[in-house]
Amino acid sequence: MLDWAIRIVINGVALVVAAKIVPNIHLILGPLGIGWIKVGIIALVFALVNTYVKPIVKALSFPITLLTLGLFSLVVNAALFLLVAWIAKSGLNIPFTVGGFPPTLGSTSIVAAILGSIVVSVVSILLGTANFGRKAAGLR
Numbered sequence: 001m002l003d004w005a006i007r008i009v010i011n012g013v014a015l016v017v018a019a020k021i022v023p024n025i026h027l028i029l030g031p032l033g034i035g036w037i038k039v040g041i042i043a044l045v046f047a048l049v050n051t052y053v054k055p056i057v058k059a060l061s062f063p064i065t066l067l068t069l070g071l072f073s074l075v076v077n078a079a080l081f082l083l084v085a086w087i088a089k090s091g092l093n094i095p096f097t098v099g100g101f102p103p104t105l106g107s108t109s110i111v112a113a114i115l116g117s118i119v120v121s122v123v124s125i126l127l128g129t130a131n132f133g134r135k136a137a138g139l140r
Helices: 002-021 034-060 062-067 072-091 107-136
Strands: 025-027 096-098
Touching: 002 025, 002 034, 002 107, 034 062, 034 072, 062 072, 072 096, 072 107, 096 107
Parallel strands: none
Antiparallel strands: 025 096
């Protein structure tokens, strides 16, 4: 349970960093309280998508990923990033847009999703590495 909570916090931090670095990712951050709860909800959705949807999509796209020497996984990550934005905006009514998506899907949103997924991956790897020290020490 603690590992799951840490994963959600790491995802939240990674999403905030992506929103700050990539100019077309808009995540409304307010003062402490409601705004940060919304970030936590988006991070939870992001963790659920990465845990349950991503393995299925990766398995189905394995042949094309193999043909493109792994580059198609950038497209898969960007599509899942757009899926999280769509769920947050349409399903949960939380203001999180990626290059204007939702409602419009265009080249700006695709490029922003690719850049955002790269930033989220790098930040998650760095913070996950810091979290590995806690696991190695036996603090679960």
